[in-house]
Structure formats: C-alpha cells, structure tokens
Amino acid sequence: MGYTIAQKIIKNHLVCGEMTVGSDIGLKIDQTLTQDATGTMAYIEYEAMGIPRVKTEKSVAYIDHNTLQTGFENADDHRFIQSVCKKHGIYFSRPGNGICHQVHLERFGKPGKTLIGSDSHTPTGGGIGMLAIGAGGLDVAVAMGGGAYYITMPKMVRVNLTGKLSPWVSAKDIILAVLRVMSVKGGVGKIVEYGGEGVATLTVPERATITNMGAELGATTSVFPSDETTRKFLKAQGREEDYTELKADDDAVYDEVIEINLSELEPxxxxxxxxxxxxxxxxxxxxxxxxxxxxxxxxxxxxxxxxxxxxxxxxxxxxxxxxxxxxxxxxxxxxxxxxxxxxxxxxxxxxxxxxxxxxxxxxxxxxxxxxxxxxxxxxxxxxxxxxxxxxxxxxxxxxxxxxxxxxxxxxxRCLGAAAEIEMPEKFLINDNMVIDPAPVEEMDSVEILRGPNIKSYPETHPLTDSIEASCSLKVGDNITTDHIMPAGAKILPLRSNIPKISEHCFTVCDKEFPTRAKTLGKSIIVGGENYGQGSSREHAALAPLFLGVKAVLVKSFARIHKSNLINAGILPLTFVNAEDYDKIKLGDMLELPNVKDEIANGKQVTVINKTTGDTIVADCELSDRTRNIIIAGGLLDYTKENS
Ligand code: SF4
Structure with a gap:
C-alpha cells in the first residue's frame, strides 16, 4: 500500500509510535516559528528548560501581533524576544517584516520538512508541501530543545480538485467551499491533503490560503503536493535549492475523499x-x-x-x-x-x-x-x-x-473579464529585517533584556489523589479561545504577564469569573461541544491554571486547546453521557475522589456533584505520555523530570 504526502513526511520524521490512526506518535521537528503574542511565553518556557542553544534546523521568532504600541509592554516583550533569540540561536523577524506565516512561506518554508508554530495558522506552510502544525508555546519550546512533538496519528482526507477556477473566483472560495462541506469540526483528527488535476492551476500563495484556513476545519494540518509550481515559487524567492518533489503514491489510501469541481465554484x-x-x-x-x-x-x-x-x-x-x-x-x-x-x-x-x-x-x-x-x-x-x-x-x-x-x-464577476496577473519570476529579496543569532562562541555574553512586563510561568502542582472544587463557570457549545482569553489592543500586551492577563479570562462570557475563580482557589469549568476551538493560544490554559482551575469538564474539546490544557496540567475531562452536562450548575461543589488512581490506570473518572448528590462519569482520553504529563503537573515539570 502506498503513502499519502503527509504519511511520507511523518514516516521520515517518526521518532516513536506506530503510524496507525489513533496512535500517539512523536515527530522530529525541523523548523519552529513563534509570533510575539504566544512567543514571549514560549521563550520564558524555553529558558526554564535550561537548554543553551536550539537544536532545530531553523527556528524563527516573528513580531506581528502586538505592533500597535500604546505602552511600554509591547516594546519590552519585543526586546526580550530579540535578546533570547540572539542568545539561543533563533532568527528574529523584526516588527514590520510581516506576518509570520506569510514571511515563513516566502523565506524559510521547505517542502517535506516538519514545522510547528505557536500559532494555529501554521498549516499555511502546507501550501509549499510542509507538514506544518499549530501547537502550544510549550510544545514549540520543547521542540526547540530537541524534543519530539507528539500528535495522535490522524486520518487522511483527500480533497480532489478538478476543473479550473472561473474568473473572479479565488482560492478563498475553495476553502470556504470545503468548510461548507466539512464544517468547523469536520477536520478534527484528520490531515487534509489536496490532489487532482486542479492543483496545478493554483499558485503557491493560493494553496497557502487554502491550507491556512484548513485550521478552521479543526484539522491537524492540510498539505499540497510539492511540484513544478512549488519549484518556480522557490526559484523566484532565490532558493530553488530548497525544492524537493513530493506527491502521494498512486495507490495511497485515504479515509475520506471529497470532490471539489473548481469550475463550478462561485464567490x-x-x-x-x-x-x-x-x-x-x-x-x-x-x-x-x-x-x-x-x-x-x-x-x-x-x-x-x-x-x-x-x-x-x-x-x-x-x-x-x-x-x-x-x-x-x-x-x-x-x-x-x-x-x-x-x-x-x-x-x-x-x-x-x-x-x-x-x-x-x-x-x-x-x-x-x-x-x-x-x-x-x-x-x-x-x-x-x-x-x-x-x-x-x-x-x-x-x-x-x-x-x-x-x-x-x-x-x-460583475467586473467582466479578469486581468491576468502573473506571479513574478523574481520576488524582491531583502532579509535585512531578519536578525541572525549570535555565534555560539559569543552567546554567553548576550544579556537577556527583561522588562517589568516579563513575569514567570504560573505555579504548577502534581496531580493530587483527589480533587474537591466548585464549578466556577458553566458555558455552552463552541466556546473559542477568544472567549476564554480575549485578545485586543488592551489585553495582548499582557501575554508575558500571566497574573495581569488572567484578570481578563472569560470576561466576554462572565465578567465575575476571574475574581470568583481566584476567591475559590480551586475550581472546575463545565462546558459543551467543541470547547476551545480557534487559536492555539496557550494563555487560554495558562490563565485558568493561574486562577486555580483544576479540570475542564465538557462534551468535547478542540485539539490544540486540549493539548494546551494537558501541558498546563489541567485535567481535560469529557462527559461519557452528554446529558450529564445538565446535572451541574454554577457554584455546585464537585468531588473527584480517586482521580489520581483513575488517571494513572487509564480508568474513567468519577465526578460526584456534592450539591445535588448526582454521580457523573467522565472520560479522560490520554496516551501514556500525556497521562504522565498530567500526573507530573504539566509538560514543563514532565520535561524537567525526564531530561
Ligand atoms: Fe495574525 Fe493569526 Fe490573524 Fe493570521 S490569523 S493574521 S497569524 S492574528
């Protein structure tokens, strides 16, 4: 049996695990990227691991989110990241050089390589044939330190593109058409691979638009073949030597096939x-x-x-x-x-x-x-x-x-005949806003610039034998990481300052939540389907950790947020019976009497609602590795224990 494109890249980077759907697999990571909003914390975490120099082939820190400077905080964060990069071997893309995914595609992405980024739209790199996955900042920190990145071996979906786009219909319309078919949950646990004769009609930036928004499908990532179009793009970027051909085997097997006829699409x-x-x-x-x-x-x-x-x-x-x-x-x-x-x-x-x-x-x-x-x-x-x-x-x-x-x-389409706009044969290449790291022999003399906005990682604790905590918040379906940890001009600059940013946690849904959770000391959040969809921001786990949240009990989780909770040492629990969601109200006292033993032995977790007397059963789907992370109190503690 042949391999899909994604399976080929996975096979070449497999560090541990079996390539069977649902298995926990570890991947060697070639490249990492961070943006400033998640990057400050990723570098605080990297520093906490005590590894002097990154072990990846290329790691790049971008400043693109927090460029609207209305106080000292952003400027402090940028200088902190710049100094960490200089010391530890990371390339620094200055504010103004561009959006991480766009710049990475232009200047650094390579077909056939693995990339993880602390941004959920990292799959943009799939447009150039990378296996590019959005991850939590701590995962990126671990990968920079040479550790593997773990995912659950996904199912393979093939989107077969036939025909050719009509004038004024664009790549955006293709991915919106895929979203209409698959929905925002349809890609969970899957890699979406594009193939068919329609692929050759699309440029690399058009492919990248599609893989970028594959994140909205909830997919692990999306990927296009690397072909003659890819080679031309890389040549125009002055780096033809980075090209390798990459295509699925003719007898590759997909779990699902979706047909999209480009000729039939409309805006x-x-x-x-x-x-x-x-x-x-x-x-x-x-x-x-x-x-x-x-x-x-x-x-x-x-x-x-x-x-x-x-x-x-x-x-x-x-x-x-x-x-x-x-x-x-x-x-x-x-x-x-x-x-x-x-x-x-x-x-x-x-x-x-x-x-x-x-x-x-x-x-x-x-x-x-x-x-x-x-x-x-x-x-x-x-x-x-x-x-x-x-x-x-x-x-x-x-x-x-x-x-x-x-x-x-x-x-x-009311505009009539479309103008033919060609891809340039040569892009304007000027990397003078990318700062190289210091040579190894000079790294010791680089001082880390730590302003008052740079605070340390929140306190963590190993899993206790039992948990007794109130329900501090009850929310419905499709809670996004924007609900949990809003962004915006006032909040983003606090990304390196967990105590301060926590004051905004969930305030979109319930203004009293941060104060309530802090007063309770220990608490549990209850939610509906697709909890944590949206961005990869680990602050949506770190702020609840700081506020004392011990577990999140929901009907289902979005992938990246679930792993961010695990990394933060917060128990990700799902109702075995979705109707049990109705058996918990805000303020109810919940007890998990044997949680440590249940987690350690891979059993279901018993949750007793002491206020109503109801007993609820929850699943906690963990691999051996993530189980040990939860028991240790989070990935940072686990990494320290195991390095
Ligand atoms: Fe930036 Fe994220 Fe928006 Fe992309 S989706 S432009 S990375 S904020």
Missing amino acids: LAACPHSPDNVKPIKELEGKKIDQVCIGSCTNSSYLDLMRVAHILKGKKVADNVSLAIAPGSKQVFNMLALNGALGDMIAAGARILESACGPCIGMGQSPNSGGISLRTFNRNFEGRSGTADGQIYLVSPETAAVSAINGVFTDP
Missing part, C-alpha cells in the same frame, strides 16, 4: 459568526457594508494585493466604507510600492496599515457598533474584531475590493 462568504456559515455572495448582494479589511495571513500575498490594486485602480472607495489594507510582508509591501500598485490603492482612498496582523486580532480597525465588516481574514468569531456586536463576513480579496467601491456586497 462565497462566511457569515457571522462562524467560518463554516457559508453563503454565495449572490445571496448577499446589495446589502450595505461599513468596513472592508484586506490582509491577514490568509490573503495578503503579492498576488492577492495586485488583484485588489487592479480593481481599485482609478476608482473611489464608497463614502460609507472604511477600507484598510495590510500587506502580508515587507516583501509584498515593497514590491507594491515599487510597481505603483500601492499608489493605486492610496489614490482610491484605502487606508494602508503596516505589515502585521492588525485588525485580524482586534489590534485597531474595530468596526462601528453593529457594523458590517467584510474581511479577507480567516476567523469571524463574535467579538474577535474588538466590537462585541460587529458582523464579520469572510470573503476573497476580489469580493472585498469590489464591495468597498460599491459600498454594498458585490459579486466580483
């Missing part, structure tokens, strides 16, 4: 408040809009923005619309500046933002109250924009640009 939008709430633009046409934001790691490539500039050229942004454009990288920005496309955007009335995440993470450009914002981004969860009642629609750059001109939802 689509993901409507509020979920990326899988997909409708054709046709159905929304004529609806008035307030804001358009173009950029993010999903749609800010040279090709995307050239298409936008072409649409805006000689036109004017509608009076009722605020149009903001953030080029994805310095490379893109610089090329647009030199070829006149930037001038066309400015002349049309666009507000040009720096190359960073910006509005995608609520750092500026929040829409007006109740405002309708069309964004080329990947997420439209409630409140993520910074406006609690903002109505965010996810669309292609083409739909965004034409709608900005008309002031209403507009199908870009």
